[in-house]
Amino acid sequence: MTERVGFVGLGRMGAPIAENILNAGSALRVYNRTASKTDPLVSKGAERASSPADAVTPGGIVVSMIADDAAMLAVTEGPDGILSRLGPGGVHVAMSTLSPALAERLAKAHREKGARYVAAPVFGRPDAAAARKLWACVAGDKDAVSRVRPLLEATSQGVFDIGVEPQAANVVKLGGNFLIAAAMEAMAEAFTLAEKNGVPRERMAEVIGKTLFACPIYQGYGAAIAAHRYVPPGFALPLGLKDVTLALDTATRSRTPMPLAHLVQQRLVSALAHGRADLDWAVLALGASEDAAAPMPDRAVKP
């Protein structure tokens, strides 16, 4: 793996992923809007690019990790955007959580230039990225996927192939994030029921985390929700709302009623209305406590 790779977007997730790719032996050319964030990678041997286009090698591979649909559109199709330089044979691997509708649009735009758009959103937080423990869902043209798979493996503990339509990988990612939110709401209700009937929240969390639900989501979020511990924000509330809203938009477009997704979306909206934007998205769990007039942590109520 000695090909030179472009990398655009060095935020909390992008930075450790780029470093993993660099460590795996690729030459790396990196761009970030706030240029100072490229310093650590440059000090390790990466080249600094002056624009998204400048990070691209025509016909090469470029990876992006961009916050949302609007920014992604600008970085890709805007002036000095990735598409202005990628050209025939190039592959753009998009690792962030974007709407399937945008993926479909970008896939078409890339094909028209002879390039390929591969969606490869990942499950995991920054610490998992640093530890090369992400899970990647990849979808797109088969040859393109084969070419970029080593990059994904350099930063993941597993890579799942979702097919040839890029947007399919985004659907899986949005579905997965919805499942996490749903599990949090379920625990919030169950723990509140326990609490109101004489069983400590922590005990309830422990029992289910050791038996029926012995998996990281229930154990990690379960402990946080039991203790009403919503700082530091491993995944901040507004990002969670963004993803659930993307899932609901996709649901509405595809005529898929999802009552549970609506419920968690409202929990997240209510948490924002209460000024909890700088807390972890698990703070949606306070909704169940409020409804039941159960004890609430002072900090979470007025952060």
Added chain:
Amino acid sequence: MTERVGFVGLGRMGAPIAENILNAGSALRVYNRTASKTDPLVSKGAERASSPADAVTPGGIVVSMIADDAAMLAVTEGPDGILSRLGPGGVHVAMSTLSPALAERLAKAHREKGARYVAAPVFGRPDAAAARKLWACVAGDKDAVSRVRPLLEATSQGVFDIGVEPQAANVVKLGGNFLIAAAMEAMAEAFTLAEKNGVPRERMAEVIGKTLFACPIYQGYGAAIAAHRYVPPGFALPLGLKDVTLALDTATRSRTPMPLAHLVQQRLVSALAHGRADLDWAVLALGASEDAAAPMPDRAVKP
């Protein structure tokens, strides 16, 4: 563990549990309303009792595994019921899923006779019971719990102590079953979203079962829901509805709004309305498919 133990209720769960206790070395005296169900245990050395009371040794231990609150009340407080004979020093271990309100009432009734009521509901299906792989939640008087713990360990892979109020164990059990139903609804929505957007249900189930939710509930029910496979009924729909309804009753009594519990209850009610009573309770997942006009298996629609 050589004490003689009474056992009342040899249904699909009770029979393997009683056998485990017998195999662990206790003398067993068993009662079942349909007497023929006692035959296998009698052939292995158990004694046959002619009534719940007849299964009881005054001052001894009696275990019950009875379908619902009404039957439990009859078996315990009715004529020839357990309480008519248990007496001072006796301990009644109730292993079925009952309402916390009934547990509280029975605990009081036992105390008034100098006996103790221990709630020890279990997670797991008949095959887990046979394999001694249940999880038990136990609550009640400390000495009583100590005395019966070996019986629970004889049939479980783990025993969780929930405190001195018997009803607390029932709350944990109801909360746990609610969490299972909630996970099923979440998967039903996520898989339908996937399906309507070009991702096979089975692929979605596989990805989440191998990554975020690598635990038996998501893997087992996930595969069933992905394939719309609701036979044989490991846990039949009416039993599932009974448990979720008990959870909601407990929620209403304790002033705990649980919107997600309401949602799954309605899915179960709708499934009953469609004549699916002889299917597994995972059939609640068809609700999401119906709402979205997604493909439905013929068999499940008209069983």
Added chain:
Amino acid sequence: MTERVGFVGLGRMGAPIAENILNAGSALRVYNRTASKTDPLVSKGAERASSPADAVTPGGIVVSMIADDAAMLAVTEGPDGILSRLGPGGVHVAMSTLSPALAERLAKAHREKGARYVAAPVFGRPDAAAARKLWACVAGDKDAVSRVRPLLEATSQGVFDIGVEPQAANVVKLGGNFLIAAAMEAMAEAFTLAEKNGVPRERMAEVIGKTLFACPIYQGYGAAIAAHRYVPPGFALPLGLKDVTLALDTATRSRTPMPLAHLVQQRLVSALAHGRADLDWAVLALGASEDAAAPMPDRAVKP
């Protein structure tokens, strides 16, 4: 209308109804658990009875207005209950809001004694009862209904015949109360949306009350909800919760999922959890304000 009529239950609704019947020319024999409540009617010519049975003329008409199923059962089937004396040809008109299941049971019990049970629940508050402006829904044996219709007309502005099965009238009554609660929740959400977007709640209430929804429920409750005015309790929160819960129980028994009924039930439960039991049931509207972190009246939050 000169027949002597028994009347059992002189609460806030029963007292004005009984007075209307007395004013219409019937001889009246009245019973109430707290005997002093019979004084006003006795001073106007009614006779005082010492028990429900004592209010009954065998073969005659007896009217009951009793708070809930449990009390109704005691007054009817208990010792010195109505059924102990009513006998062949007698007609029992039940005007309170009871479960259809109880109506069905009581209808059978009356038939077995040669008597008839007529359900005649009414819409309207005490002031409407005093003004003879109730709406009655009546159901039961045709001859029995014909016989008691003048009594209902003496206290109502309209009488609707719902058929020969008494419980049908209770279903209509529960459905009607559910519709009121649903309208309150809808207004609570719409007014909060208005408020958060710069439109005064009162203006929103006024516009819809003068146009699309020019009817008393939207106008009366609309003004109260717009102003967050929940005292005095025209219909107290616990009574509202009782009725919605009866509707949901009837729904579950008849396999009828009612998501909106579940939603309003949870709003009522949440209001109880917040200690609002002595407020009008329209206080369910605070749920929408709380979710949105919209301004809340001090009084309603901590009554």
Added chain:
Amino acid sequence: MTERVGFVGLGRMGAPIAENILNAGSALRVYNRTASKTDPLVSKGAERASSPADAVTPGGIVVSMIADDAAMLAVTEGPDGILSRLGPGGVHVAMSTLSPALAERLAKAHREKGARYVAAPVFGRPDAAAARKLWACVAGDKDAVSRVRPLLEATSQGVFDIGVEPQAANVVKLGGNFLIAAAMEAMAEAFTLAEKNGVPRERMAEVIGKTLFACPIYQGYGAAIAAHRYVPPGFALPLGLKDVTLALDTATRSRTPMPLAHLVQQRLVSALAHGRADLDWAVLALGASEDAAAPMPDRAVKP
């Protein structure tokens, strides 16, 4: 009222409104994308315009009735759009149901040109428009509102002033349409409960329409929903979904959880999934019947 007025958008609502304005004595210059729709008005004396801009008299009044946000943006800000010619002193009265966010944007765009944007969405269907029985909600600059009020009165039975911010009128309109949808869902559940318990749907509709809810929405939609009569589409399903979705978007932007709005949105989405796009939006009521496995009309299921 002799001022010349421009009118853009002669659809099912626009045509009768324009005719009312013409009949009230204004000179009218009309534009419609499909030019033939202007014929009836031209035959009655209106002038035909060749573009939105061409319908405008600089500094004059122009009325628009345009289907949705995207089309409205094109007609107003696009080439040959209203704003290209309206100029200082001009007033644009927008009578369609648009998002508050768009109203806010257009109000600013008009102010920047010295013109004024007045929002005046109306309640009522085409037959009410023809009969001059609409209800208008108007908001915007006071002088501008005064100037256009006679036009609104020429087509309405009542005009409500919602203040100086145009988007406020759109909020009231969206809130009102949400309330209609909520009432339909409530009736659908109540009628299904009645039906499953032996009370004919029509009887339930009649009782509530004559008593608690003696207003057009409950009487008109109530009769339709009771009979499952969803043709002809007085207000087609996709338009209803558009409006409820606009309400939800506004709710999310303003941090206002609206669980009942989510519920009706899902009913509408489910109806679309079942291919009912050409039916009246009251067809959302079939959701409650489907959930309960209650009888469904063949025609509605497969229109």
